[in-house]
Amino acid sequence: MNRYAGKKIDIVEVGPRDGLQPEPEFIPTRKKIDLVDQLTEAGCQKIEVTSFVHPKWVPQMRDGKDVFAGIRKKDGVVYNALVPNLRGLELALAAGFREVVSIMSASESHNRKNLNMGVAESLSEIEKINAVAKRHGARVRSYIATVFGCPIEGDIPPRKVLDIALALEGFGSYEISLGDTTGMANPASAHAIPGMIRGKLVSASLAVHYHKYFGLEFANNLASLEAGVTVFDGAVGGLGGCPYAPGAKGNCQTEILVEMFARMGIGTGIDLEKLRQVGRYAQSLSSLLSQKCA
Numbered sequence: 001m002n003r004y005a006g007k008k009i010d011i012v013e014v015g016p017r018d019g020l021q022p023e024p025e026f027i028p029t030r031k032k033i034d035l036v037d038q039l040t041e042a043g044c045q046k047i048e049v050t051s052f053v054h055p056k057w058v059p060q061m062r063d064g065k066d067v068f069a070g071i072r073k074k075d076g077v078v079y080n081a082l083v084p085n086l087r088g089l090e091l092a093l094a095a096g097f098r099e100v101v102s103i104m105s106a107s108e109s110h111n112r113k114n115l116n117m118g119v120a121e122s123l124s125e126i127e128k129i130n131a132v133a134k135r136h137g138a139r140v141r142s143y144i145a146t147v148f149g150c151p152i153e154g155d156i157p158p159r160k161v162l163d164i165a166l167a168l169e170g171f172g173s174y175e176i177s178l179g180d181t182t183g184m185a186n187p188a189s190a191h192a193i194p195g196m197i198r199g200k201l202v203s204a205s206l207a208v209h210y211h212k213y214f215g216l217e218f219a220n221n222l223a224s225l226e227a228g229v230t231v232f233d234g235a236v237g238g239l240g241g242c243p244y245a246p247g248a249k250g251n252c253q254t255e256i257l258v259e260m261f262a263r264m265g266i267g268t269g270i271d272l273e274k275l276r277q278v279g280r281y282a283q284s285l286s287s288l289l290s291q292k293c294a
Contacts, residue, residue, distance in 0.1 A: 149184030
């Protein structure tokens with residue numbers, strides 16, 4: 001008997017933002033719009049469209065406002081944008097977003113490299129982001145990066161991650177996504193850490209965000225599923241990687257993740273054949289793919 005049959009989970013598609021952000025050659029706005037539209041057509045219900053980071057640091061995302069204005073928005077689909085600070089939030093709200101994504105790292109070193117702030121400073125900034133977003137009727141989803149290890153510092157104490165997650169929940173973030181920024185997780189940690197944090201959250205839901213490491217990312221997603229997680233991030237085509245994390249190799253490939261769940265009898269609401277086609281299109285946009293870990 002298949003104990004997974006009939007189970008449903010949510011997929012958060014991060015390819016248009018996290019997948020494309022490290023690409024060195026600027027991808028035309030029209031192609032980014034096409035990517036989001038194809039993901040919508042394939043049945044993706046939650047899509048991370050872009051980010052509002054200063055173009056000096058992430059030039060690929062400098063057209064975020066135009067991308068969001070150009071996509072064919074479908075009722076019931078959540079379109080959001082990553083904002084690193086209050087200025088990013090202001091730009092996202094002005095562009096029309098009603099959901100944003102905050103980000104910080106559990107690693108002091110990575111947080112300073114990625115955001116030019118310490119962990120305590122980031123928590124203070126995200127508290128403000130949540131307060132302003134709430135006043136404008138916008139929701140906040142929050143990433144914690146380097147949860148399963150930092151390429152600079154090594155192991156990260158799970159208790160530190162828990163404290164950050166509880167703080168983010170207290171600020172009002174409706175969902176916390178645990179990021180494996182450079183593929184350092186393993187099935188044991190992918191079960192234990194999300195399981196521990198999930199058991200402590202009161203109002204926020206929990207998601208996981210694994211990066212590539214020779215297929216280990218799929219084992220990690222399964223381990224988190226066993227720990228009770230029901231929200232999984234993926235990037236179509238397996239694109240992406242953090243430009244400020246040495247060793248980042250791209251994101252868990254959404255179409256394979258969806259197929260894995262489908263074979264287990266778990267529903268995602270996504271049309272797998274259409275998603276495969278989107279994956280091929282996404283890969284055609286990348287000049288970095290050949291350098292990534294398979």
